[in-house]
Amino acid sequence: MDALQKLQESGKLKCCMCKTTFRPDENYYTAQLPVKANWSYPCWGNFITKIQGMAIAYLCEKCGEDDSRRNYDIVLAVEIEGQEVRYHDLAWKGPMCVIQN
Numbered sequence: 001m002d003a004l005q006k007l008q009e010s011g012k013l014k015c016c017m018c019k020t021t022f023r024p025d026e027n028y029y030t031a032q033l034p035v036k037a038n039w040s041y042p043c044w045g046n047f048i049t050k051i052q053g054m055a056i057a058y059l060c061e062k063c064g065e066d067d068s069r070r071n072y073d074i075v076l077a078v079e080i081e082g083q084e085v086r087y088h089d090l091a092w093k094g095p096m097c098v099i100q101n
């Protein structure tokens with residue numbers, strides 16, 4: 001079991017759009033946010049463009065599958081350090097890349 005799965009099962013992961021806590025067996029989505037993170041995990045980057053340290057949001061099944069909303073209503077970015085999960089308010093409103101885990 002990986003660290004993220006452990007956090008999900010302990011009820012510490014919630015949707016960055018509707019703020020609902022993930023069910024232990026829920027499939028969730030990852031959104032690559034076009035904003036810089038000032039923490040180290042989780043982040044995304046692109047080795048071709050050399051972009052690094054960008055923030056991530058996790059979305060529940062319901063929000064991740066709703067194409068009409070998911071690009072514009074993400075309100076939180078997630079930071080994880082060990083077993084601690086912190087959420088950061090997100091000012092960004094606009095298109096972003098959402099992928100299913």
Ligand SMILES: [Zn+2]
Pocket residue numbers: 015016017018019020059060061062063064
């Ligand atoms: Zn949600």
